Amino acid sequence: MILERVQAIVNSIAQEFYHRFADKANLIWFGSWVKGTAYQQSDIDLAIEHHGKLTEKEIVAFRDWLDEFPTLYSIDLVELEKANDLLKQEIGQYGKRL
Structure with missing residues (x-):
């Protein structure tokens, strides 16, 4: 049930993200x-x-929008291009494109 709630939050964030940045x-x-x-x-x-x-x-502007997003979960946003190699590797291995 908690995972479904988090998935719904992530889906809402993705919807706004792609609305802005297509x-x-x-x-x-x-x-x-x-x-x-x-x-x-x-x-x-x-x-x-x-x-x-x-x-x-x-x-x-997107980070500011995320800061105002109504959730109790902390949301960390990184730019892949600025991430260190270890984080890039983790994202490449486990990340899910939304």
């Missing part, structure tokens, strides 16, 4: 919820893959 970027869900190792208070990990197609202003 063909310019991808949103990837990764981390403990995707791997099946989450506990009730685990955060939601998301990565943006945009290959330089989004401006810093667009990314900041």
